[in-house]
Amino acid sequence: IxxxxxxxxxxxxxxxxxxxxxxxxxxxxxxxxxxxxxxxLRCYNDGKGRSYSGSLQEACEDGRLFSIANQAAVTTSTGLGTSFTGLAVGNPSHSKKNIVVHKFGYALSIAGSAAGAVGIMKGETSLTASLTPSKRLSRGTESIAVATAGQTIIAPVLYDIFASYGTEGTDTGINLVGHYMYDLDGSLTLEPGDFVASYTLLGTTSGFLFSFLWEEVNR
Structure with a gap:
């Protein structure tokens, strides 16, 4: 001093x-x-100072931010059933990272085949990949997460409910042509072996699309 x-x-x-x-x-x-x-003093690798315009910009520029979305409307399974269809993201059991979930998106492209509620559930199951996560930094490293549109899962637990959906365009819950993105603000962390998945109270036929946005951090 x-x-x-x-x-x-x-x-x-x-x-x-x-x-x-x-x-x-x-x-x-x-x-x-x-x-x-x-x-x-936060700066890029070349020593130049960073300017941030969004809360997730630093995570994106550091290559820690990833996302996944259904590429077409999917049929969804009912409630907490173990024969799951929708969208799920898992952290492999051998992973050395935690997955911090930031956002969950959901949209109903047609009138639902049943009325119900949409949310997310969590559990412990090793997922088998059927979808490939996207890098939010195009030249960043690949995600360690595994994503799927459907498989058998074990004992999921409902964590959050975000909206309702119905069989008519006059349904007062979800706008049947709208899109919603719920900000979890990092309040859900997947440790190795955990997964998070979309939840619909009653099954729907080829109507929903879902998305997840997450950050991968060292344990």
């Missing part, structure tokens, strides 16, 4: 960049300033 002491004086450690303030005859780290300095 630089020499010189004064009441309320501030000093900076030239090696670590940490700032300290002199209080009650002792130096204490000024963490408020340190957090600001840390934010200001």
């Amino acid at each position: 630089q020499s010189g002491v004064g009441a309320g004086d501030e000093r900076q450690d030239l090696d670590t960049g940490k700032r300290f303030i002199h209080i009650h005859n002792a130096w204490e780290e000024d963490k408020h300033i340190q957090y600001a300095v840390t934010e200001a």
